[in-house]
Amino acid sequence: MSEAAHIVIDRVSHEYRPARRRPVLALDDVSLAVGEREFLALLGPSGCGKSTLLYLVGGFLPVEQGAIRVEGRAVDGPGPDRGIVFQHFALFPWKTVIQNVLYGLEKKGLPREERLRIAREFIELVGLTGFEDSYPAQLSGGMKQRAAIARTLAIDPSILLMDEPFGALDAQTRSLMQAELLRIWQRSRKTVIFVTHDVQEAVFLAERIAVMSARPGHIKEIVEARFDRANPELLRSRQFVEMVDHVWNLVRGEAILAERSGAA
Amino acid sequence: MTSETVRVTSEAVNGIANRIPAVVPRYLPLLLLAVGWEALTRTGLVPTSALPPLDTVARAWYELASSGDLWTNGVASMTRGAAGLGLAIAGGSLIGILMAWYKPVRAAVNPIVQFFYPMPKSALIPVMVLWLGFGDASKIVLIFVGCLLPVTLSAFNGARGTDEVLIWSARSLGASRARVLWEIVLPSALPEMLSGIRTALALSFVLLVSSELIVARQGFGYMIGWLGDGGAYDAMFAVVLTVALLGFAADRLYLMLVRRILAWRE
Numbered sequence: 001m002s003e004a005a006h007i008v009i010d011r012v013s014h015e016y017r018p019a020r021r022r023p024v025l026a027l028d029d030v031s032l033a034v035g036e037r038e039f040l041a042l043l044g045p046s047g048c049g050k051s052t053l054l055y056l057v058g059g060f061l062p063v064e065q066g067a068i069r070v071e072g073r074a075v076d077g078p079g080p081d082r083g084i085v086f087q088h089f090a091l092f093p094w095k096t097v098i099q100n101v102l103y104g105l106e107k108k109g110l111p112r113e114e115r116l117r118i119a120r121e122f123i124e125l126v127g128l129t130g131f132e133d134s135y136p137a138q139l140s141g142g143m144k145q146r147a148a149i150a151r152t153l154a155i156d157p158s159i160l161l162m163d164e165p166f167g168a169l170d171a172q173t174r175s176l177m178q179a180e181l182l183r184i185w186q187r188s189r190k191t192v193i194f195v196t197h198d199v200q201e202a203v204f205l206a207e208r209i210a211v212m213s214a215r216p217g218h219i220k221e222i223v224e225a226r227f228d229r230a231n232p233e234l235l236r237s238r239q240f241v242e243m244v245d246h247v248w249n250l251v252r253g254e255a256i257l258a259e260r261s262g263a264a
Numbered sequence: 265m266t267s268e269t270v271r272v273t274s275e276a277v278n279g280i281a282n283r284i285p286a287v288v289p290r291y292l293p294l295l296l297l298a299v300g301w302e303a304l305t306r307t308g309l310v311p312t313s314a315l316p317p318l319d320t321v322a323r324a325w326y327e328l329a330s331s332g333d334l335w336t337n338g339v340a341s342m343t344r345g346a347a348g349l350g351l352a353i354a355g356g357s358l359i360g361i362l363m364a365w366y367k368p369v370r371a372a373v374n375p376i377v378q379f380f381y382p383m384p385k386s387a388l389i390p391v392m393v394l395w396l397g398f399g400d401a402s403k404i405v406l407i408f409v410g411c412l413l414p415v416t417l418s419a420f421n422g423a424r425g426t427d428e429v430l431i432w433s434a435r436s437l438g439a440s441r442a443r444v445l446w447e448i449v450l451p452s453a454l455p456e457m458l459s460g461i462r463t464a465l466a467l468s469f470v471l472l473v474s475s476e477l478i479v480a481r482q483g484f485g486y487m488i489g490w491l492g493d494g495g496a497y498d499a500m501f502a503v504v505l506t507v508a509l510l511g512f513a514a515d516r517l518y519l520m521l522v523r524r525i526l527a528w529r530e
Binding site for chain 2: 055058077078079080082083084086088090092093094095103104107108135137138152155157
């Protein structure tokens with residue numbers, strides 16, 4: 001595991017220091033290794049610091065205690081090797097779908113023809129062909145997230161960081177998008193860290209699930225969830241249902257704790 | 265898709281039929297005001313020395329226009345206004361965004377902005393004359409100084425409100441910090457900036473005319489003052505109405521422009 005690790009999180013703690021208020025310890029001594037091309041879910045109750053951990057890997061927040069290494073190198077700021085998809089899409093609202101997807105490709109300095117070809121290819125991959133010239137405000141939530149995923153995948157990052165990407169979508173759209181994501185991941189095989197508080201989502205998508213405790217967040221347990229995901233009956237299979245039950249029992253106590261401390 | 269097309273077509277058809285008559289009821293109060301004006305002066309309720317009838321004002325306007333006086337003074341005024349406002353837009357946007365992006369700039373500039381913001385800029389008219397004389401420069405700089413702060417503040421607030429995840433997205437897509445400022449922060453600030461610029465546009469007319477009224481040898485304000493002193497009240501009102509109309513037209517045009525720039529908001 002560790003010699004093939006793509007991302008190493010080594011004894012990381014993180015404190016938020018809001019202005020004129022007491023500092024909050026969001027992460028407490030978290031260690032985790034994510035393998036090359038592995039799909040890992042970070043599961044935990046609201047406010048457990050799972051998004052914070054993702055932002056640290058993304059380089060959006062400074063690593064102040066401990067270390068995070070990607071391919072052996074310490075993370076120092078954001079970079080195109082780590083693509084990110086946010087819960088609220090974070091599309092550039094003044095750009096059309098294709099302009100959003102082209103943004104990262106322009107930064108790569110590819111020739112114009114090449115950029116357009118790649119952008120169209122990924123717009124097709126996420127099923128948005130025909131909406132290239134729509135502005136984000138004209139799209140539904142699910143379509144916005146498809147566009148955001150296309151924008152991130154187009155620059156071909158080796159790591160995909162996903163911050164509750166389907167959390168803002170309705171239940172039907174969410175399960176559609178989960179299946180789509182699996183399909184895309186099986187084709188492009190990136191290392192994925194997927195943050196969620198939805199147990200079923202984590203078990204359905206991830207090969208390993210890191211269950212986090214309530215704040216201050218630390219890794220409570222890591223659960224292997226290797227299923228044959230091509231099986232259409234998977235969601236109804238006994239091993240799947242039992243796994244969801246098992247993980248839910250792990251999270252349950254933490255969710256109650258988080259609820260009581262009012263962490264949201 | 266189909267219903268969309270149908271809606272658009274029927275809108276286009278109705279649009280032609282409705283648009284022109286729709287303007288009339290909207291501006292009906294203005295028309296009533298004009299009729300009231302004419303009635304007050306015609307019936308002698310208000311002496312014509314205080315308020316000349318609208319038709320004599322119109323005649324005076326025609327004379328001023330055909331003699332070329334209105335044109336040469338108008339060009340002088342509009343040039344000053346455009347120069348002062350243009351400089352304020354460029355400078356204010358730059359300062360405001362830099363204030364939001366760099367803490368040291370904010371620390372240095374913020375107290376100055378806060379102190380001068382509530383100050384009536386017309387108080388600077390004599391100062392500008394003292395420093396820059398009676399010509400164009402004193403008016404341009406006055407308008408620049410007066411319009412700079414509303415633009416600066418709106419750019420600052422707009423830029424500061426930039427969604428953090430947009431900046432993060434851009435950075436992880438490979439944009440440098442400098443690129444982010446230009447490509448993410450500026451367009452994020454745009455809606456608020458554009459409304460600040462609208463305030464500045466109205467303010468530029470105020471400062472333009474008042475500075476020309478006090479010291480100038482050319483311009484709308486100068487004409488108003490000079491015609492008023494000479495007792496040519498119908499001509500004076502003609503210039504006042506011209507300025508009002510130009511201000512109104514500039515504001516309408518500006519709103520149309522803003523709607524086009526911000527079309528992505530739907």
